[in-house]
Every structure is written in C-alpha cells, then in structure tokens.
Amino acid sequence: MIRVGVLGARGRVGVEVCKAVEAAGDLELVAAIDRDDPIESLQGAQVVVDFTHPDVVMGNLEWAISHGIHPVVGTTGFDEGRLATVRGWLERFPGTNCLIAPNFGIAAVLMMHFAQQAAKYFDSVEIVELHHPNKADAPSGTARRTAELVAEARAKAGMGPMPDATSSELDGARGADVNGVHVHAVRLAGLIAHQEVLLGGNGEILTMRHDTMNRASFTPGVLLGVRRIAELPGLTVGLEPLLDL
Numbered sequence: 001m002i003r004v005g006v007l008g009a010r011g012r013v014g015v016e017v018c019k020a021v022e023a024a025g026d027l028e029l030v031a032a033i034d035r036d037d038p039i040e041s042l043q044g045a046q047v048v049v050d051f052t053h054p055d056v057v058m059g060n061l062e063w064a065i066s067h068g069i070h071p072v073v074g075t076t077g078f079d080e081g082r083l084a085t086v087r088g089w090l091e092r093f094p095g096t097n098c099l100i101a102p103n104f105g106i107a108a109v110l111m112m113h114f115a116q117q118a119a120k121y122f123d124s125v126e127i128v129e130l131h132h133p134n135k136a137d138a139p140s141g142t143a144r145r146t147a148e149l150v151a152e153a154r155a156k157a158g159m160g161p162m163p164d165a166t167s168s169e170l171d172g173a174r175g176a177d178v179n180g181v182h183v184h185a186v187r188l189a190g191l192i193a194h195q196e197v198l199l200g201g202n203g204e205i206l207t208m209r210h211d212t213m214n215r216a217s218f219t220p221g222v223l224l225g226v227r228r229i230a231e232l233p234g235l236t237v238g239l240e241p242l243l244d245l
C-alpha cells in the first residue's frame, strides 16, 4: 500500500483525486487537507498530491520535500525560476522526488507531444486555451508548456521567428508571447478546460483540439504519478516519461 495525502482535497480536482485514491486497492488516503487545515497532518504520507493554488504551492512543496514526502503536483503557475527552486530543495533532500505536470489528462499530454512533433513543419503556430472563469492563472500551465515545447522544436530545427506584420495593436490583442509563440486565453462560463493548437503552412492549416469533459479525467494520470514517483529521481516535469513518450 502507498500512503497518500491530498492537498486541496475539497477543491474541484482534489475531490476527484481523493475518490480515486480511496477506490484504488493499492493506495491508502491518509490525509485530505484543504485551506486552514494543518499541513502536519501529512506526516505519515509517502506521497502528497497537490491541487491547490499557484500562490501556496511552493510553500507546500518545501514542507513536503523537507519531510521526505514525494510531491505529485498538478497545481500550475510554474516557470523556470520556480522549477529551479524545487530542484534546489530536492538536492538538499536526496531520495525525495517530485513530479510536476501541467496536465495529467492523457489526451492533453498527447496533444502537447504531437504539437511538438508537428511544429517544425509549419511556418506559424499559435495556441488558444479556453477555461472556466474561476481559473487563477493565464495562460494555463498546459498552454505555457505547449508553447515551450513548440518553441524548443522550432529552435532545434533552426527556424526563425514566425511571419507577423503587426505594427499597431491594442495591448493583449496578439496574446502572450511564450518564447516567441503567441498564446491566447479565453475565460468563459460553462467551459472546463480546452485548448487548440493552430499550425499554419503553405495553403494548409492543421488544428489540434483537446477538450476536458470532466475532472475525473485527470485521475488516471495522477494515480500513475503516485505509483511511479518513488522510482523517478529528482524533478520530473510532465507526464511524458511515464507514458514512454
């Protein structure tokens, strides 16, 4: 049995994670913690799953890592600076590992992977992400990561900037620039989480679209991370290596 704690246990995703852990024969839910609950209740857990808020996740990670508990993190808001800080904490506590995945949905991970593979064949790539209006961060972690992977693939292929003659614009009209890839964020009542990657070339457009239909869709990826984290040394970013991608 792997002893699991959940941070953000009463949140939209945390509730689903708790249900999935409780339903799994090889996992034991030993702590279900939300805002204002003492983090010390995590003592005794081997793995902690974090679906909280970008403002609090770093404090949670520092506590868990310094107590030898492997974090499996869905909370977003990670940039290179934050990832470097987490790596530093892990170096101080060897034997403790951490998985940070901007999206635990298997189809979303495949979309990111396919976008990375396709990027070098197209002059232009732009990303449109669409989410529920209660989301704190923009662009989404998934969109940011997709843009980073696309930019990396283009750089590796020796490609320059994308064609764009814009010389006059309202602030924000062209979206956020993530390593040269434009990312547009929609916040709309009724949505859960959706993304389109638009790839344009000579007379052809390839559109990849991913739709999250419910939040239980994240739990198979989370449980995969919980089961594998003890054997993944240091920091792992993204679910790709666990899916042999």
Ligand SMILES: NC(=O)C1=CN([C@@H]2O[C@H](COP(=O)(O)OP(=O)(O)OC[C@H]3O[C@@H](n4cnc5c(N)ncnc54)[C@H](OP(=O)(O)O)[C@@H]3O)[C@@H](O)[C@H]2O)C=CC1
Residues within 6 Å of the ligand: 007, 008, 009, 010, 011, 012, 013, 014, 033, 034, 035, 036, 051, 052, 053, 054, 056, 073, 074, 075, 076, 077, 101, 102, 103, 104, 105, 141, 218
């Ligand atoms: N990687 C992935 O696959 C996915 C990632 N996410 C990300 O996960 C995060 C959470 O999303 P979601 O579940 O929709 O958000 P919610 O706001 O529904 O849930 C977050 C929960 O965490 C609680 N919380 C706040 N601070 C703390 C704290 N210090 N300790 C413990 N709990 C705390 C919140 O309480 P209160 O409401 O009182 O603030 C709330 O109950 C976001 O960053 C989101 O982008 C979401 C879906 C999938």
Ligand SMILES: O=C(O)C1=N[C@H](C(=O)O)C[C@H](O)C1
Residues within 6 Å of the ligand: 076, 102, 103, 131, 135, 136, 139, 140, 141, 142, 143, 192, 193, 194
């Ligand atoms: O806040 C959400 O809802 C989601 N957050 C993650 C992100 O920022 O990419 C994953 C998914 O898009 C749902």
